[in-house]
Amino acid sequence: DGGITQSPKYLFRKEGQNVTLSCEQNLNHDAMYWYRQDPGQGLRLIYYSQIVNDFQKGDIAEGYSVSREKKESFPLTVTSAQKNPTAFYLCASSPRDRGTDTQYFGPGTRLTVL
């Protein structure tokens, strides 16, 4: 079955520690995205990548970093510089062709920083 996987589903970290969230897709999509969602809020774009070895900052990139070494993978690192990292993190991918704006989302990782 094609889809997007994120792991782990729940993650707990101590303040000051970096943490990396995994995102893998087997949909053969070129574009991948990371969003952050806070309770009762919409999704805010952190980073996106349209092609391997290239990525761009979104609206709230400070305190985060990404890499795109393989088409299937787009890991997100939440660094200690992120002031309020506790949130629900969603990864998405799209085929990058224009006209539908359809993005396919993974199940998300809920990060809690203690």
Place this chain on the structure above:
Amino acid sequence: GQSLEQPSEVTAVEGAIVQINCTYQTSGFYGLSWYQQHDGGAPTFLSYNALDGLEETGRFSSFLSRSDSYGYLLLQELQMKDSASYFCAVEGPTGANNLFFGTGTRLTVIP
């Protein structure tokens, strides 16, 4: 920049029809998308309008008026499972197919 406005909450009765409105401000408009998200789950794509008019997909329809910078999602024959948050979204100004989401409308369907 971009901004999207939609009501924060809507309540409707099972079997009824409900309309969720969305007004937007954006540079370089390409289309308006709608996503559904159940509590704790991932957003799923519902519909996309690039041109004015109504798009129908089963019980769900979406409308767009580009001249009014306005769209809506229409849900018919409401079912309890339709209780969820609904987000409208527009494409970002860079043309990179990344989306800017509204803050969402929480729909509660009551018996």
